[in-house]
Amino acid sequence: MTSPRTPGTPPAPPVELTLLPIGGRPAADEPVGGCGDGCGCGAGPEADADFDPLTCGLDPELAALLTAAGLDPVLVEDIAHLAVEEDLDQGVDVTTVATIPETAVATADFTARQAGTVAGLRVAEAVLSVVCTDELEVERLVEDGDRVEAGQVLLSVTTRTRDLLTGERSALNLLCRLSGIATATRAWADALAGTGTRVRDTRKTTPGLRALEKYAVRCGGGVNHRMSLSDAALIKDNHVIAAGGVAEAFRRVRAEFPGVPVEVEVDRLDQIEPVLAEGADLLLLDNFSPEQTAAAVELVAGRAELESSGRLTLADAADYAATGVTYLAVGALTHSAPILDIGLDLRSEGRD
Template identity: 80%
Template structure:
């Protein structure tokens, strides 16, 4: 029995308005949605210029604001930052630099700004030094913020948690994209994302040079082994989806070469080659001969990625981009007076 009552509408978060494929993310998304958002200034409490930048990046500013609120509410737990309130004068103002501690690719700078802006409600000035998607060296200054010191330190960890997480995903994706450069293949993510953060994590994949698979269960079909069992066969499963949702792209997973011809005959848009060896992948590419797009999944590493790409497949599916990428180490450094430098060292980790 469904755990969702029939009369309870499901709220779609993070997708563009309208259309059966709402939830796409623009040109880099496999679902094909144009990723456009309608920004209602009355529904978004963020600065309009910041909201516009988020929209331009393919993000829903209302969703970003909601995530920022949730992160801050979790950290404050209906209280205050007791350490900061006790140690920092109420009227103190400081400039803080968000700085990369290691080399990588940045993603989530505007998201971090959104978090900061919800706490820094009085004086709040931002200087942007790099953009999302930029490669940076260790020691690179990413973002400078001038605001009340209390507010900056209170929002620091929530902003950094998201910025470091997204930059880690972008950095990992960039490593795959670099390996594939010069081939037609693109590295692509999966739905193996952190609950509540899918739109942001898939944005980070795009910042790293990857492309997105479907954003949700509703914008494209992926027929896997369990669907085949439930429907009584691959052809039956394909026909059922095509009949019920005629405009939805359909991808079909196969784990044997002999499964490909009947799927091609049905008119599949995309075929997922599950755990195929390199030789099997070459045979699959020759068999399909351009009649459908091909995606390799399983067995993939950075060491063998280019070999798989050179077989002629269109995508390499890499779930680890969003479920296993380490963070990129980024920290906040307060710009203190020379005499105060030692004290500032104690707050830089923001733990």
């Protein structure tokens, strides 16, 4: 497989991937149990009993590329299997099996139908690699985070035609979704360019896809907030009500988890000083106007970071950035981003 392309250099030649059959099932002529020759881990049926099956699966270089991007290859492989198996539902692709000869081989191009920022190309590769039953050649033409134009070919793949068509929708569902998030994030990052303010995501993500969706935010130039409830504390209005006050809620978190960063949501200027006195690391300014945000920045005077949240739009992004706030929290990056339209186009020169 190839390494990521340096901008401005020619595309690398096609490469071949080592494949894991769908669902991890061995080929018909292989013994049941353990991995077969098609598995990227290289461990055959006689693998050591201590071998960790969670390391088994994707082509090693593809797994390395995912790891370098901050993604867990095991998680990506699991998502790929779930997506394809949901489509097959324990059966077969009846349309493709009926219309495509078993031995037919084809080349197909992932092509952008509209301009945007791409994310999830290696994820799409992972989907195809778990459904393909023959060698998969991959030619990478752009990288995640690149801006692309309508009509631009992003990735070319060559393998059995049946496998391409069976995995097409699952691969595109993820690629279009992640590229849509990256494209939406890029619009915010562009609006904030030249300021000290960064756009940041939330936990308003699709269940099971948080790691991928937050990766797409990074591809678009955004910053990740916490990945889980255990990463950091975020004291919001319901915590305040239950604890009996903002300062009291903060003290309880500090006492129970002294090493965890604590962010506190405030919705009035008069709540800021008591929370700062307790030692808050970051304040979430909920539904503050730009004028109120500027007053909060002046009041805090660098004693904590500040994050604006609530009803933010691209049109007012520059106004908030001008106040000196550290982050803009935008849940819409993940919960409302439209997909980036990308298609898989089978070339007409497929061969039998």
